[in-house]
Amino acid sequence: MIVNLVLGLPGDRPGGLVLSILLTVGVTLVALPIGILLALLAVGAPRLSFPAQMGLAVARGTPLLLLVFLVANTGRLTILTAGVIALLLYSASHVSEIFRSYVAAYPTDQQAQAQAMGLGPVRRWAELRVPWAFCRSFENLTTHWISLFKDTGALTILGIGELTTVTRVLSANAFVDGWLLLLSTAAALYLASTLGLITVLHRCTRSLARRLP
């Protein structure tokens, strides 16, 4: 049972917890630069990025389950691709909003100091403003990533074999008393992974905080 929950059902591996982790890491790695880029556009060229901002605002206001359902049913995509795209949209929309608020909150005195030092606009943004916003927003971003890991469970609606789907399939076929143990094990796996993720991200946050003035 535990092997299936961790690795996925036989013939459908990698799945289970491993697939949930892979999806979270993969989506985070792609959505983070996209989100940052969109946030910079929103602050630097608000008129140009207005349609994208509107789209992301709608994505943020839509339940993830509905977003997954929409992406899966509109394009001719495999269910895994559709699920990944839905998660990407969801994550990028949140990352861009979190990052945008911090880029906009960059202190004006630091801006003036950089200008007085004779730094050009590209260097001012690349070397000062973006790293400052990244370090400051990291704690909020970690909250979103933990939430993203748990939200991969929404892909169960497409039958993608991540942990929630495997749990559903196994519990539907479980014996009378086995289902509760199975669901408790899945919950424990999620909890352990979440706590592990929190610990790792907390260390990253502390090391980033040390770099801030």
Next chain:
Amino acid sequence: MGGVDSWLKGVEGTFVLWAISGALSLVIAGVLVALGVSRWRLVRLISSTVINVTRGVPTSLVVIVGGIAAGRLALNRAPLPQLFPHTPAGFQATAWTIATALALGSSGHLAVIMRSAYETLGAARRHQARLLGLRRRQHGLLLMRESAVVAAAPVTNRMVHHLHNTAFAGLFPVVEIFGVTEKHANDSFRVVDVVLVAVAIYAGLSCIVWMGGRAAERALSAQPGRQTARRQPRAVQPAPTPEFSNRGAR
């Protein structure tokens, strides 16, 4: 795309599910916060464990546990009040377990919000409130009111998230918006149109929750003294007295 009636049924179902599970989650969160400030270490430990577990386990899984538990434990025969509109009588218990699961899914987050709002008041303010000599209940109410002002905005955001989480009930035969969306999309094959209607409905409901939260925030942050002054009749102005100036004397 389905008639307006079916969408209205979905909205009604979602609203009732959200209201019942939301109220339940606020109560559970309040209890968890109260246990968290207990003088007994074991009680505090239980509170923090429950908070960590409910925050660490995805709501989707908790809802699935609730839905499956209702079927496996034959809870649908239990005499529970039939509050969920348009959900068949045989699945009312499923709706109840899902509402409880949704409540548990949000209670940990709400407890953390409430706890941090209470801590935001600061030890000095709490001590000051104790020195006022109020009764225990009044003292508790005063601190609760003051922390509610701080907690109002994050609680509202969480309640919007909670509204979105009610979509998980669509995995079971409980009538709500996501279930209606799925049905209409499968019946008509006009997925984009159907989903856009659903998005508009969710956006509208989210706006209502946000506006409600904002109104509550304003009402809570209003100065009680100012309200009292507005209700009292204005004092009669004293008759103007002749001004004596000593400028001329100088």
